[in-house]
Amino acid sequence: MPDPQVGRVYLVGAGPGDPGLMTLKGKALLEHADVVIYDALVSPEVLQMIHPQAELIYAGKRAGMHSLSQEEIIQLLLTKVQTHAVVVRLKGGDPFIFGRGGEELLALQGQGISVEVIPGVTAGVAAPAYCGVPLTHRGLSSSVAFVTGHEVIGDYQSQVDWASLAHSVETLVIYMGIQQLPVIVEALLHAGKDRDTPILLVRWGTTPRQERLTGTLETIVATVKAVNFAAPAIIVIGAVVGLAPPP
Template sequence: MANVFLVGAGPGDPGMLTLRAKEIIETCDIMIYDYLANADFLKWCKPDCEILYVGKKGGDHTLPQDKINDLIVEKARSGLVVCRLKGGDPYVFGRGGEEGEELVEAGIDFEVVPGITAGVAAAAYAGIPVTHRDFTTSVCFITGHEDPTKAESGNNWEVYGRSNSTLVFYMGVGNLPMIAQNLMENGRPADTPVALVRWGTRCNQTSFVSDLEHVAEDAQARNWKAPSIIIVGGVCSLHDKLGWFEKKPLLGQGVVVTRAREQASGLVNVLRSHGACVHEFPTISVEPLADYNEVETAILQLARYQWVVFTSVNGVKFFWEQLREIGLDARIFGGMQIAAIGPATADELRARGIEPDFIPEKYVAEHVVEGLLKRGIQGSDVLIPRAKVAREVLPRELKEAGCNVTVLPVYETRLVQADGDEIMTALGAGKIRYVTFTSSSTVENFFELVPADVFKNYPDVKIASIGPVTSETVKRFGFTPALEPEDYTIPGLVDALIKDATGE
């Protein structure tokens, strides 16, 4: 069996990674990755995976290709599983063929995992179909940066100039004047549409359309840089008509997500679907308790409660884990009332066969108590499974209403042991537009890692808070949230970001 995998990471959008590629990333022992391979994919690596960066950009080679070949062979001989992760497709201007030859010569089995190449994906994200029956029936992928040691060019400019094919040049921005001139001298009309797409499929994608005569001048005026692809042909005239990706409301907006990694995926995915550049910075982690004896005792005595109030998705998950541990299920709740604070918590209960008897209109403790009192909870025995440390408003006010309240910790949140260097760097580079907070603990732990006195140096960065309780915690650190949705939910928070970004 192969223990080396030449893996195509696709053009950059995480959604463009193949399932096979993700499987290799998750199981490999050694990761050797390139500049154009999205570094976000590394979070899927095993904790003990050895990660090696060998990226190359614009002549700046962390490691020359021959040394990369040697490194792959050396690591492969260790008998461990090696993932060689390359942007796009390994065999489309990715030098994967050269690496494969080295492995064959060394007698090492390998497997190739193709990836979606930028010549197709970036064009599509810019509204350009590389083939279209009204314009062309063929496409040609061409390197815009040939091997300088070759005796003569492999580019047949006469053929390219006379052809009606869509031409897609990789790595050609530095040679754009030469490319345009050669095409015109060999028969391509000066008014042929040309598109440039930079960072195709990623949240910072930009593109524009010109023509062969003016494209070099237009690119210089825009200070256009690599990595970009150049598309030549009539299909580029569809850029404005079919363009969809660059219309996303949060495109290019840097958004920090501070939720625990276990909870962040939903928010991260929604933000990315709207084009945001998401910076995952989990300030808390959700952890099981060291001892669940008290929880098991409470479950076995559950029949004595008239109400169980779940205050979070995590409360449901950890409570149910203990139910299963002792061989019980949802039937144990027969005859009692169940409340869920918020739609996500309600959905978590529904997934386990429980339809909540009460969901408040506003998802804060004060409104919960008001609603529960209207439901006649006064004087009831109430169980509240929740985090080990949480606000005391709900149990306090229920006690004041005559309830016999048992607060049952079923999990705890902890400060993630990390520093704020990554976010500080992004702030300094002007890459952050919004910082989102979904609970008081995310606020407190964020400012533990990014001191408030330092954060004050970035007044243009907007704080988005999920609700008034979280906002009050933000204010304790000397800031006023710029955004707070009327609906204290993740969808409400995303809607608030979109409205602010678009000026609606």
């Protein structure tokens, strides 16, 4: 058990990129933070909100490249909270939506550390919205599922039941799915999903670099390959994609 803590850890969602989507509470914490441990997808504009005297520690994760392991990040939080009043764990999007915030919360609480969670705007909602796509719409979609397209998260092997999702949910929002897109599309088609189902890919959503790509389940894999559309991107599948205005 660590020594009695000096401060508190704040798990803060930085939003999807546009600094205007950072919550007021999150911004206030960055302005008063002693230490900020931040991830790869936190935008430079959000990082500029951090108090200039704060200690900044990069803990970014990319596919196949981790600056710190999850265990090292947790240990770092445990160490910093012993000597600093405001320790911020700054995560892209929302800490609890495929951000491993739940793991950090449980690990810290298990050591008696005081933790507060500050939600953030998640990319799965914001990126489609910036393209004019509502995830729900009367007559088209009354259900949404947020799904990881990444096959392995840490030691956890994904068990996404694509066959069930193909017919039980009207709008699918997939995170980290670009590399696995051919596998995902094949699974949905094999389950009987209509080949003409619209699909939207949004890269760097809500930022000046935002790019979007549309198609159908039948065409999207070839289109992605043709234009070399790469991660990070959000995938939206469903009739609501057809509501998007022209780019």
